[in-house]
Amino acid sequence: MRWVVLLLPIPFAVYNYSLGFWLADPAAELSRWSGDWALRFLLASLVMGPLARAGFKMCFPWRKVLGVTAAIYALLHGFVFVWLYLSFDMGRLVTELVERPYIIVGALALVALFIMLLTSNQYSRRKLGRRWLKLHQLVFVAWGLVMLHFFWLVRSSYDTWAKYFLASILIVILRMWAARKQKNRQASKKLRS
Amino acid sequence: MSVVKRSIISESEVTPKEIYNERRVFMKRAGAALAASLSGAVFAEDLRSSKPQVGPFRATDNVTPKAAATTYNNFYEFGMNKSDPIERSGEFVTTPWSVNIGGECERTGTIGLEDLIDFNKLEERIYRLRCVEAWSMVIPWVGVSLSDVLKPFGPNSKAKYVEFETVVRKEQMPGQRDRYSVIDWPYREGLTIAEAMHPLTMLVVGAYGETLLPQNGAPLRLIVPWKYGFKSIKSIVSIRFTDRQPRTSWQEIAPREYGFYANVNPNVSHPRWSQATERRLPGSLFQSNVIDTQMFNGYADQVEGLYKGLDLRKYY
Numbered sequence: 001m002r003w004v005v006l007l008l009p010i011p012f013a014v015y016n017y018s019l020g021f022w023l024a025d026p027a028a029e030l031s032r033w034s035g036d037w038a039l040r041f042l043l044a045s046l047v048m049g050p051l052a053r054a055g056f057k058m059c060f061p062w063r064k065v066l067g068v069t070a071a072i073y074a075l076l077h078g079f080v081f082v083w084l085y086l087s088f089d090m091g092r093l094v095t096e097l098v099e100r101p102y103i104i105v106g107a108l109a110l111v112a113l114f115i116m117l118l119t120s121n122q123y124s125r126r127k128l129g130r131r132w133l134k135l136h137q138l139v140f141v142a143w144g145l146v147m148l149h150f151f152w153l154v155r156s157s158y159d160t161w162a163k164y165f166l167a168s169i170l171i172v173i174l175r176m177w178a179a180r181k182q183k184n185r186q187a188s189k190k191l192r193s
Numbered sequence: 194m195s196v197v198k199r200s201i202i203s204e205s206e207v208t209p210k211e212i213y214n215e216r217r218v219f220m221k222r223a224g225a226a227l228a229a230s231l232s233g234a235v236f237a238e239d240l241r242s243s244k245p246q247v248g249p250f251r252a253t254d255n256v257t258p259k260a261a262a263t264t265y266n267n268f269y270e271f272g273m274n275k276s277d278p279i280e281r282s283g284e285f286v287t288t289p290w291s292v293n294i295g296g297e298c299e300r301t302g303t304i305g306l307e308d309l310i311d312f313n314k315l316e317e318r319i320y321r322l323r324c325v326e327a328w329s330m331v332i333p334w335v336g337v338s339l340s341d342v343l344k345p346f347g348p349n350s351k352a353k354y355v356e357f358e359t360v361v362r363k364e365q366m367p368g369q370r371d372r373y374s375v376i377d378w379p380y381r382e383g384l385t386i387a388e389a390m391h392p393l394t395m396l397v398v399g400a401y402g403e404t405l406l407p408q409n410g411a412p413l414r415l416i417v418p419w420k421y422g423f424k425s426i427k428s429i430v431s432i433r434f435t436d437r438q439p440r441t442s443w444q445e446i447a448p449r450e451y452g453f454y455a456n457v458n459p460n461v462s463h464p465r466w467s468q469a470t471e472r473r474l475p476g477s478l479f480q481s482n483v484i485d486t487q488m489f490n491g492y493a494d495q496v497e498g499l500y501k502g503l504d505l506r507k508y509y
Contacts, residue, residue: 019276024261024264024265024275024474024475024476025265025275025328025472025474025475025476026476026477026478027472027476028328030478084472084476084483085472085483086483087483092467092469092470095467096467099462099467100465100466100467101465102465102466152465153465155326156269156273156375157273157373157374157375158373159373
């Protein structure tokens with residue numbers, strides 16, 4: 001059952017909790033944990049498509065599982081913010097949404113992921129047809145916004161952000177390579193037929 | 194355990210016994226790292242035998258448990274994670290320690306910590322500490338007013354500012370060897386002469402009734418409670434009187450975000466996040482203690498006079 005991957009981040013959270021890291025500032029810890037994992041799952045889902053198109057067909061169903069998981073952790077991340085940073089004060093939420101660039105892009109990324117989450121089912125695919133594919137190009141929007149959100153958050157060292165950025169570059173290269181490979185395979189199929 | 198002389202103070206102001214007892218258990222658990230850092234045996238003895246008096250300026254907020262205040266720290270000399278200062282300070286040696294006093298004053302020179310601070314005049318004060326990251330703690334510091342220490346050095350009329358520096362010891366402070374560190378060592382901070390001579394400004398040698406731990410800035414640190422925490426420089430080795438506004442580390446790293454004054458001000462946001470509220474630590478999973486930030490961290494009565502006529506938005 002692929003959906004077990006939803007539970008993957010939990011042992012990490014429990015481990016950090018047992019070390020006592022959450023004792024002081026649970027807001028920062030929970031926020032960091034959920035955000036980190038949302039980004040990881042997002043990047044992982046972006047790898048599945050190209051791998052499948054390059055011939056590794058078993059990767060294909062993982063794209064949905066990882067993407068949905070990313071969206072769920074992103075929602076959790078947003079919830080932690082509203083709960084532990086804002087104490088559900090909606091007035092302050094509006095202020096933050098309007099005034100803080102990193103929150104604006106974060107919220108927009110969350111909206112993009114949420115839309116994709118809602119439409120990650122057969123019903124939506126049927127209803128939207130070819131538009132479904134276009135809609136899910138929102139993942140690239142989310143990807144860019146998340147990297148910007150993270151970059152604007154960094155206070156001390158860009159070390160971790162740089163690692164995610166490097167991973168993103170590699171994924172872009174992978175996607176370009178897979179697209180080329182798929183084209184070649186289609187071309188050679190045409191030649192044979 | 195030092196004996197704190199009690200005068201007429203209310204129940205809420207006295208540090209609960211649980212915290213003093215908790216300290217013993219905590220000390221046992223912290224293990225080798227702590228044992229090594231307590232090699233400042235000389236000072237531990239001084240602190241214990243010096244009987245810190247109950248000082249003025251005792252905040253009535255609940256004191257932060259020592260476990261939180263000594264395991265969750267920003268001290269990039271040891272690393273950029275909050276857990277690095279306690280985990281990676283095992284090699285740090287705090288004795289002997291001397292401070293270089295110089296600049297625009299009569300007496301200059303290098304002076305040992307035991308001569309710089311009068312260990313018979315130590316006071317315990319409970320101060321709020323507000324980090325620029327929007328979290329805060331309440332800590333019982335032990336020390337003396339900075340003005341009492343600096344006055345005998347005779348700052349002259351050219352002394353408009355005081356500049357401080359933290360120690361650089363790459364072999365003992367792993368964060369200073371980090372390639373990705375944003376700080377150009379040594380860490381530098383500064384105050385105007387009026388701020389430095391204000392009675393609230395404290396030179397600290399202990400906390401929670403014991404000698405300062407490395408993660409809290411052993412063996413000597415500054416506390417300026419009405420400013421963001423990064424102004425309260427740790428592990429001081431140099432104090433200079435200057436006529437020019439000192440370059441401070443965070444101001445150099447990100448001048449749009451960190452100013453020279455760095456007064457706690459809920460009305461002036463950090464460019465990227467609001468300063469209107471703070472999380473009083475420790476929080477728990479179901480309660481993060483978000484409280485409104487007060488002007489000058491609640492010390493407005495004592496310090497607002499220093500800034501009459503100054504545009505606090507412009508001079509952040």
